[in-house]
Amino acid sequence: MPRRILVIGAGKSAAYLLHYLLEQAQAEDLEVEIADKTVDHLPETIARHERCRVRSLDISDEQARRAAVKEARLVISMLPPSLHLEVAKDCLAFGKNLVTASYISEGMRALDQEVRDKGLVFMNEIGLDPGIDHMSAMQVIDRIKARGGKMLLFESFTGGLLAPESDNNLWNYKFTWNPRNVVLAGQGGAAKFIQEGTYKYIPYHKLFRRTEFLEIQGYGTFEAYANRDSLSYRLAYGLENALTLYRGTMRRVGFSRAWNIFVQLGMTDDSYRIANSKGMSYREFVNLFLPYSPTDSVELKLRHYLKIDQDDIIWGKLLELKLFDANRKIQTPNASPAQVLQEILEASWMLSPEDRDMIVMYHKFGYLLDGKKYQLDSNMVVVGENQRLTAMAKTVGLPVAMGALLILNQQVKKPGVQIPIQAEIYEPVLKTLAENGIAFREYEVPYLGYNPDSVAS
Amino acid sequence: MPRRILVIGAGKSAAYLLHYLLEQAQAEDLEVEIADKTVDHLPETIARHERCRVRSLDISDEQARRAAVKEARLVISMLPPSLHLEVAKDCLAFGKNLVTASYISEGMRALDQEVRDKGLVFMNEIGLDPGIDHMSAMQVIDRIKARGGKMLLFESFTGGLLAPESDNNLWNYKFTWNPRNVVLAGQGGAAKFIQEGTYKYIPYHKLFRRTEFLEIQGYGTFEAYANRDSLSYRLAYGLENALTLYRGTMRRVGFSRAWNIFVQLGMTDDSYRIANSKGMSYREFVNLFLPYSPTDSVELKLRHYLKIDQDDIIWGKLLELKLFDANRKIQTPNASPAQVLQEILEASWMLSPEDRDMIVMYHKFGYLLDGKKYQLDSNMVVVGENQRLTAMAKTVGLPVAMGALLILNQQVKKPGVQIPIQAEIYEPVLKTLAENGIAFREYEVPYLGYNPDSVAS
Numbered sequence: 001m002p003r004r005i006l007v008i009g010a011g012k013s014a015a016y017l018l019h020y021l022l023e024q025a026q027a028e029d030l031e032v033e034i035a036d037k038t039v040d041h042l043p044e045t046i047a048r049h050e051r052c053r054v055r056s057l058d059i060s061d062e063q064a065r066r067a068a069v070k071e072a073r074l075v076i077s078m079l080p081p082s083l084h085l086e087v088a089k090d091c092l093a094f095g096k097n098l099v100t101a102s103y104i105s106e107g108m109r110a111l112d113q114e115v116r117d118k119g120l121v122f123m124n125e126i127g128l129d130p131g132i133d134h135m136s137a138m139q140v141i142d143r144i145k146a147r148g149g150k151m152l153l154f155e156s157f158t159g160g161l162l163a164p165e166s167d168n169n170l171w172n173y174k175f176t177w178n179p180r181n182v183v184l185a186g187q188g189g190a191a192k193f194i195q196e197g198t199y200k201y202i203p204y205h206k207l208f209r210r211t212e213f214l215e216i217q218g219y220g221t222f223e224a225y226a227n228r229d230s231l232s233y234r235l236a237y238g239l240e241n242a243l244t245l246y247r248g249t250m251r252r253v254g255f256s257r258a259w260n261i262f263v264q265l266g267m268t269d270d271s272y273r274i275a276n277s278k279g280m281s282y283r284e285f286v287n288l289f290l291p292y293s294p295t296d297s298v299e300l301k302l303r304h305y306l307k308i309d310q311d312d313i314i315w316g317k318l319l320e321l322k323l324f325d326a327n328r329k330i331q332t333p334n335a336s337p338a339q340v341l342q343e344i345l346e347a348s349w350m351l352s353p354e355d356r357d358m359i360v361m362y363h364k365f366g367y368l369l370d371g372k373k374y375q376l377d378s379n380m381v382v383v384g385e386n387q388r389l390t391a392m393a394k395t396v397g398l399p400v401a402m403g404a405l406l407i408l409n410q411q412v413k414k415p416g417v418q419i420p421i422q423a424e425i426y427e428p429v430l431k432t433l434a435e436n437g438i439a440f441r442e443y444e445v446p447y448l449g450y451n452p453d454s455v456a457s
Numbered sequence: 458m459p460r461r462i463l464v465i466g467a468g469k470s471a472a473y474l475l476h477y478l479l480e481q482a483q484a485e486d487l488e489v490e491i492a493d494k495t496v497d498h499l500p501e502t503i504a505r506h507e508r509c510r511v512r513s514l515d516i517s518d519e520q521a522r523r524a525a526v527k528e529a530r531l532v533i534s535m536l537p538p539s540l541h542l543e544v545a546k547d548c549l550a551f552g553k554n555l556v557t558a559s560y561i562s563e564g565m566r567a568l569d570q571e572v573r574d575k576g577l578v579f580m581n582e583i584g585l586d587p588g589i590d591h592m593s594a595m596q597v598i599d600r601i602k603a604r605g606g607k608m609l610l611f612e613s614f615t616g617g618l619l620a621p622e623s624d625n626n627l628w629n630y631k632f633t634w635n636p637r638n639v640v641l642a643g644q645g646g647a648a649k650f651i652q653e654g655t656y657k658y659i660p661y662h663k664l665f666r667r668t669e670f671l672e673i674q675g676y677g678t679f680e681a682y683a684n685r686d687s688l689s690y691r692l693a694y695g696l697e698n699a700l701t702l703y704r705g706t707m708r709r710v711g712f713s714r715a716w717n718i719f720v721q722l723g724m725t726d727d728s729y730r731i732a733n734s735k736g737m738s739y740r741e742f743v744n745l746f747l748p749y750s751p752t753d754s755v756e757l758k759l760r761h762y763l764k765i766d767q768d769d770i771i772w773g774k775l776l777e778l779k780l781f782d783a784n785r786k787i788q789t790p791n792a793s794p795a796q797v798l799q800e801i802l803e804a805s806w807m808l809s810p811e812d813r814d815m816i817v818m819y820h821k822f823g824y825l826l827d828g829k830k831y832q833l834d835s836n837m838v839v840v841g842e843n844q845r846l847t848a849m850a851k852t853v854g855l856p857v858a859m860g861a862l863l864i865l866n867q868q869v870k871k872p873g874v875q876i877p878i879q880a881e882i883y884e885p886v887l888k889t890l891a892e893n894g895i896a897f898r899e900y901e902v903p904y905l906g907y908n909p910d911s912v913a914s
Contacts, residue, residue, distance in 0.1 A: 190728070195749035196749055198744065199733075199745055200746075201723055203662070205661075266647055269658075272646060274656070276656075288656055288658050289657075290657075291652075292652035292653055292657065
């Protein structure tokens with residue numbers, strides 16, 4: 001009887017995951033069962049594969065969910081993060097291993113002792129970011145430490161962007177993932193990091209004005225804004241003594257400065273509802289955030305309020321979104337400003353069928369070895385095939401699939417609720433990813449850190 | 458047996474309240490019982506007054522609290538807002554009327570039906586703001602409506618500031634009330650109001666850059682920033698059809714532009730703790746919010762970050778607070794940025810013994826009468842005596858005392874959890890306030906609203 005892997009939730013991000021598992025199914029003696037509310041959207045190559053079964057499953061139907069989990073050898077949950085926990089409890093009840101690409105929630109973490117006691121592996125954060133970032137960082141950090149190096153600096157940046165040939169709007173950006181997450185990015189508290197031993201805090205309303213620049217050979221210049229908490233993996237990565245820890249999100253240069261317009265206006269606020277949003281024009285929406293005037297135009301009020309010069313490229317970006325259009329109407333009733341903004345952006349930033357996305361990741365490692373400072377930079381670029389087969393789906397789905405196989409084959413043995421920072425998982429996954437075109441390039445560069453000797457005060 | 462009024466909580470704001478009640482005690486046959494954790498701070502003129510009793514009371518001691526409430530005819534709670542509810546429940550249990558100067562909380566509002574059923578009066582928001590603002594506004598609104606006028610516009614502004622002779626720092630500001638409330642002012646959601654029929658929203662980080670100017674005859678120019686929710690009294694005031702509703706907080710001109718520096722830096726954030734705050738210098742604190750540099754000074758980084766010109770008066774305001782001092786140390790351990798900022802400001806903004814504070818209030822009423830538009834402006838200025846006998850304590854305490862007497866004498870009859878918007882309370886209170894030097898001046902002015910005909914587009 002083949003070994004059954006249950007994949008719960010088969011959305012956009014599951015295409016590569018399912019392809020990879022089915023490709024290995026014969027050799028690895030697998031059966032892949034896909035369980036989702038609706039399974040009609042699955043391509044025939046998957047749904048009709050002889051090693052594939054599909055099951056219509058309502059995740060809130062406890063009995064059906066438990067029955068599906070019980071019959072599997074291992075469970076992959078590709079559900080929205082808030083829904084993992086119920087599945088995890090089922091896995092615990094029936095003694096099944098679990099793999100997710102999501103951040104470990106409080107509830108998930110609380111299961112750790114029970115998971116260990118049963119000798120199970122609940123592997124989380126094994127997608128792209130979090131996922132490939134953990135694995136690629138730990139591989140280098142462990143290598144530096146093994147050589148006797150002492151980590152001084154770690155910076156890590158990831159971006160879900162567009163391949164150059166599809167990078168054809170003024171924002172250099174389209175939605176390749178959950179639009180709502182993009183609109184709300186950075187909210188919920190100040191960004192926290194440490195530079196040269198000094199803690200630094202950036203409030204949300206300044207986040208998009210404190211960007212750093214990054215070069216990726218062959219792909220030009222990018223910018224990055226700080227993630228909310230760069231210190232969260234300090235212990236897990238063994239970087240307690242590093243002087244600089246910074247994690248950020250990459251965009252093409254100029255995106256953040258323009259995005260800041262929305263932040264400053266208050267358009268990314270998700271905390272209250274606009275009662276009369278449905279039927280409101282884009283122009284009226286903008287005017288909600290500007291002072292009243294009986295005479296002055298929305299345009300001039302906005303330019304003056306945020307000091308936007310007449311020839312500033314930001315203006316073109318706002319026009320591209322039709323932001324001042326009095327005829328375009330908002331559809332969402334009783335929407336928060338963030339929901340309205342998302343609706344406006346979705347009208348402009350959707351991938352067309354042939355658009356190709358691009359994932360970029362960039363790490364900087366600074367370290368001390370034999371009394372000398374060194375720096376190693378590494379980066380990864382992955383380009384998607386089209387609107388459906390995105391680099392995002394590939395880089396999220398493949399490590400999940402590879403991690404699941406390693407766990408199924410007991411090559412990953414450490415039990416517990418965990419993330420992929422052990423060599424037993426990152427070494428084989430990174431090797432197999434590289435065979436599938438997801439590889440890092442490394443560059444030895446002069447140590448710069450944040451305190452280059454060459455700068456005089 | 459004299460009629461006992463129980464005053465729970467006898468802090469800074471209670472001086473005028475107690476004086477007033479004791480002044481009336483003989484004529485009104487009152488006994489004033491003061492209950493507080495410690496009562497040592499009471500001046501002898503109060504504590505030894507023949508009509509005064511003091512009782513040491515721990516508010517969390519339910520039995521003692523209930524005993525005190527039971528023996529009174531009416532209860533005045535001057536406790537922090539979060540503590541009113543327990544007292545309110547005691548009042549309900551023993552059938553006592555209650556007076557507070559605080560906003561009606563959800564919990565308090567939930568008692569309304571029971572309070573009505575028992576024929577009790579729980580009068581809240583009868584201090585300064587809220588309090589005198591409600592009463593003085595409703596008196597004019599009711600008068601306009603009685604004449605057949607239709608309200609078009611209502612704007613209301615209050616400020617706790619300094620008398621001109623004590624207005625001797627660059628901020629034109631000192632703490633005359635709870636410093637924490639000043640530091641956190643405006644947080645917790647976007648400001649919402651309506652201008653000429655259009656809803657307007659201001660996010661916190663823009664609040665202090667969207668001020669309005671106001672003139673008060675004899676006192677010069679003031680500025681005002683919007684309160685969080687100007688729409689909350691729309692129904693209570695009967696202003697459902699008014700095109701403009703705006704409530705704001707008054708400061709001297711220039712305060713908000715300088716305060717905005719703290720907001721922009723993130724220093725007013727109360728949502729996280731700085732682990733190493735104790736012993737940190739003021740200068741290091743500022744540097745937490747600025748980019749790292751091995752060479753550039755905190756001063757230049759701040760000037761550049763927030764674009765502060767060399768000759769901008771804002772800079773003098775920051776220097777006056779010793780913000781860049783490397784020798785002044787923060788005392789509070791594990792403090793939020795807001796707590797540190799409060800500590801820094803308290804070192805600079807405390808009233809000296811002879812300092813006099815000043816309360817200003819300003820209303821604008823726009824209305825339509827017989828097809829014509831009119832505007833009535835009214836304002837009130839009250840100057841304090843010294844650090845202890847402040848205009849703040851007077852304007853908060855006196856209406857509470859007067860309201861309590863009216864309720865005790867059954868001149869206010871409407872039962873329920875309420876605010877002072879009925880003529881039966883605002884007429885006698887405003888009259889008695891005027892006899893005590895708290896009076897409004899009214900000015901008929903040309904109707905301007907926000908859409909003056911004289912401005913052409």
